[in-house]
Amino acid sequence: MTTHLFKYTNATDLGIVRVTVFGVWFIIILLSPISNYALLPIDLFKPIGIYSLIYSVEIGFVLEVLLSENFLKILKMTTLMGCLLACFGTKYFRYFAIPTVVMLFMIDSVIKSFSGSVNHAELVLLYSAFIISIFPSGDGFKLFSLGKVKNFYDRDSDYSVSILLVASILCFSYLFIGVHRLLHGGIEQFFNNALEIYLIKNSFFYTKYGFDWGLFIVSNEILLNLFKVGFFVITLFEVLSLLILVSNSFRYIWLAMMIPFHLFTLLSMNIFFWENLVLITVLFILIPLRISKQKVAVLK
Secondary structure (H helix, E strand, O other): HHHHHHHOOOOHHHHHHHHHHHHHHHHHHHHOOOHHHHOHHHHHHOOOOHHHHHHOOHHHHHHHHOHHHHHHHHHHHHHHHHHHHHHHHOHHEEEEEHHHHHHHHHHHHHHHHHHHHOOHHHHHHHHHHHHHHHOOOOOOOOOOOOOOOOOOOOOOHHHHHHHHHHHHHHHHHHHHHHHHHHHOHHHHOOOOHHHHHHHHHHHHHOOOOOHHHHHHHHHHHHHHEEEEEHHHHHHHHOOOHHHHHHHHHHHHHHHHHHHHHHHHHHHOOOOOOHHHHHHHHHHHHHHHHHHHHHHHHHOO
């Protein structure tokens, strides 16, 4: 009978995922100039997605307070503190983890409502933080006390299910992107000049990375054709991403393809989802290695 990758995870494994998710959020919030959004005209605030439902009612005064510089500064500092406490892990984990997730959604609503776009990498982290906050994620991998961690065969479904949900969200993000690319771009996008135009455009756009390898690729016909074939192969792997949850063999191949792909998109397109790479490393490399070591220890 086929079983999923995280069947034998314990409180420590979920604690590692907790520290990873809220630790990444701490870095994102720390580096984000959130208070600068107060300088923008409130007329530019255009909620999208689920936020359009939340802000659909007439809340002019509330919105003015939300977008004020002082409130955004307080929101940033409070969220940073919440993320830090969530990383530490205590028996009161849910009492400050859930409010922290609410604040993360507030910050996300401000950023997306002004930018008018959706960053799917941060969406994975946002949903993951929500899942972690409602499960017993503070039971293991604590800063002050590791507590009693269950052994390999004393499984608690709360730990394995929560990790599986986080991993599934990450896999679904790749699956949806791959399916969307095939449905809306079609097979022809891998044979026409669509990717060539995309490489040129991203190479000239201002980004904090500043790589222009895309121009070198489009200047070489062989490299450009290899890029198109490789992008098609990557799309197929994205569509099949859920298989890594039940097949170790496919997981190894998927990792060998997707990790270099993320690095290559950084160099060629100035697109870098470092958050995804961190989650991939923890969920699909570190935790499976821990499970394997536990199996060996039990057999001995």
